[in-house]
Amino acid sequence: MAPTSSLHAERTPPLIAERFAAAYEAQLRQLRRQAEEEQQALQGEMEALKQAAYNAQAAAAQHRAHVHMACQVGPHFLQQDLGLRRQQLAAVTGELRRLRAQSLVEQQRLKEEKAQLQQEQQRLAELRSKVSSEGLQLRHALQDAEQRLQYEEQVQRHLQERLRKALAERDQEFHQVQEHQHREQEAQALRDAAREKLRHQEENTRQILEEAERHLQADVMSPHVQPWS
Secondary structure, three states, X not given: OHHHHHHHHHOHHHHHHHHHHHHHHHHHHHHHHHHHHHHHHHHHHHHHHHHHHHHHHHHHHHHHHHHHHHHHHOXXXXXXXXXXXXXXXXXXXXXXXXXXXXXXXXXXXXXXXXXXXXXXXXXXXXXXXHHHHHHHHHHHHHHHHHHHHHHHHHHHHHHHHHHHHHHHXXXXXXXXXXXXXXXXXXXXXXXXXXXXXXXXXXXXXXXXXXXXXXXXXXXXXXXXXXXXX
């Protein structure tokens, strides 16, 4: 169970790096959406500029028509209409300048956001490379740990086998010692019994000899010696 916990602990840093990578990717997707929305807005403004230019061209054509009509009507109406058309043309020109300035600002902002997006993509690529390198190192470390674990398990099995054999040999020697002690006890009992028997025999022999000596002395002292049987 301990190696599994250590491996789980070793796998924790790549998970954190992957979360950071996912956060970067989400941020990049958001920046892409913003860039697309701004691009659409810019295209809309360009269409508005085109429409304004078209309206200006139409107004100029209409102005030329009015000028032509005014030439036919008279100088007074011509000056009046020309002043009105100049005001309209100045308003349209001012609106075009404002839209162009706004378009330049939007283009600059879009350019900066694209540069920022490229930087974020570069950071994401570096982060992915770092995560890949760390993952490779962790896989190598995991393989080394598994190899060490296998070696330690083999050593442990070998030691257990040696211990089992040593215990078996010790038990066998213990049984042999017990058997030897039992045989020694039996031999001692036999020796003790033989000594006791020999002592009884010696005692009997001594008594027989003493009895024979008494009889012999009695026979010697008696005037009528009779053979002792």
